[in-house]
Amino acid sequence: MSKDATARGAQGDFDIVVVGGGSAGIGVTASLLRRRPDLRIAVVEPSDRHYYQPAWTLVGGGAFDVTRTVRPMADVIPRRAVWVRAAAAGFEPERNRLRLADGGALGYRQLIVCPGLRLAWEKVEGLDATLGRNGVTSNYRYELAPYTWELVRGLESGRALFTQPAMPIKCAGAPQKAMYLACDHWRRGGVLDRIQVEFDLAGAALFGVPTFVPPLMRYVERYGAALRFNSNLAAVDGGARKAWFDVKDADGNVRREERAFDMLHAVPPQLPHDFLRDSPLAGAAGWCEVDPATLQHPRYANVFGAGDAISASNAKTAAAARKQIVTVAENLIALREGRPMPVRYDGYGSCPLTVERGRVVLAEFGYGGRLLPTFPLDPTVPRRSAWLLKARLLPWVYWNGMLKGREWLAHPLGN
Known part of the structure; x- marks a missing residue:
């Protein structure tokens, strides 16, 4: 030793x-x-x-x-x-x-x-307080990854939100990988068509290396997931099952949008x-x-x-x-x-x-x-x-x- x-x-x-x-x-x-x-x-x-x-x-x-x-x-x-x-x-x-x-x-x-x-959980208002309960999870923390699987197994209808903050982050593909594995489980269980899946990215591209975007898009389409680019998670109220996103339009204007959820896989900003x-x-x-x-x-x-x-x-x-x-x-x-x-x-x-x-x-x-x-x-x-x-x-x-x-x-x- x-x-x-x-x-x-x-x-x-x-x-x-x-x-x-x-x-x-x-x-x-x-x-x-x-x-x-x-x-x-x-x-x-x-x-x-x-x-x-x-x-x-x-x-x-x-x-x-x-x-x-x-x-x-x-x-x-x-x-x-x-x-x-x-x-x-x-x-x-x-x-x-x-x-x-x-x-x-x-x-x-x-x-x-x-x-x-550093995982900056505090940069998303209300996130740290509700992690691990109220349907809010993240594979970026050891004790929460099993809760992700618990939520995936238990969800048979409703809305599942997956988020990705601004780059750089560790393992830039991990936020969407969480979505793919969840969707595959729901597809195999015959419930995917009853679940609204949404992937909110702070950036404007699904993946940073263009070569890999077409095969990934085929899976996004296969799972019926909605992609929302330039959409950054800003706040969470776990008890109310609501999340708020700062969404940037083509002119750079930002508006805040509210979304309800049954499951939220959140990835924190990283500094x-x-x-x-x-x-x-x-x-x-x-x-x-x-x-x-x-x-x-x-x-x-x-x-x-x-x-x-x-x-x-x-x-x-x-x-x-x-x-x-x-x-x-x-x-x-x-x-x-x-x-x-x-x-x-x-x-x-x-x-x-x-x-x-x-x-x-x-x-x-x-x-x-x-x-x-x-x-x-x-x-x-x-x-x-x-x-x-x-x-x-x-x-x-x-x-x-x-x-x-x-x-x-x-x-x-x-x-």
Whole structure:
């Protein structure tokens, strides 16, 4: 088990400090220690649990056991790393120092910023107060994904609303995947024609990579779902089963519309953590600024970023982090040893779009929407093989590969 530093007033100097114990933080720590076992690395993470979040959509569709998506943090921290059980509070890159919320501080030679993002439930009036009851749920929270499935199973008529906030969000396909799996269950149960399904998107496109829009639209039409673009969830009254949306017209004018619901799957706005947004490391939008190819900070050469917290335009997915980990590990070690940085990240991200139970459109793409398929198959075709990859293989690879520093199919382009 990893050495555990007390959360109260932690102090110390390390070769590398990693901020965040999520997919990117644990993965990059493991990869670095596989390359250089003698590195002194601290992982700063206050939570005592680690989640495999990509499976929560499957949980909400009744296709995965939620207890298989969580493990104790102590079990996933790499053995030779030091786990600092504290929250980050601020960065002092000029002094090579990280401030902690408990009053402690850590010094470093290199810093890797990967604290993930913040789910801003409070940005939707009334939402947080009604989550988990009154028909209001979200697959973006561990304890709520099973409630999604409870609602889906129990609904036989009425109106089901699914929402998607403004980008960027983690796993941009997850809001519509919740809708597809629910609709497929209702279709199989013979009740879909008695349910009004509506997908409200704050943006103007169903998916950010145009290649995948036609196959997705075929499922939208198959399920009879109404798409409402430029429609952003603004407020919820769970007790009254009402939601309000700010709807923008072609001239940019916004009006507020009221909708009744029997089920509401809500996705919150997603923002950088305050301690990052207010720091010297942040770019204009508040994310950790990085060079999109090397993932090195443009102003502080000994700082790198990975995962959902960085400014690069890639999709915020675990699959993106899987390739970013290799980029950061290789480039950081090259920097330490005075060599040119050898690896360039191509913006790879993957979104296995679960369009029905048993079939997935495996969307893999990089910067600019360039298709980057792993397999020599038409990526726009829904496949059972992609479902098996999503539901069975990838969870195993995550726990036994990515978090252990095993970089299977994870190497981006070299220079």
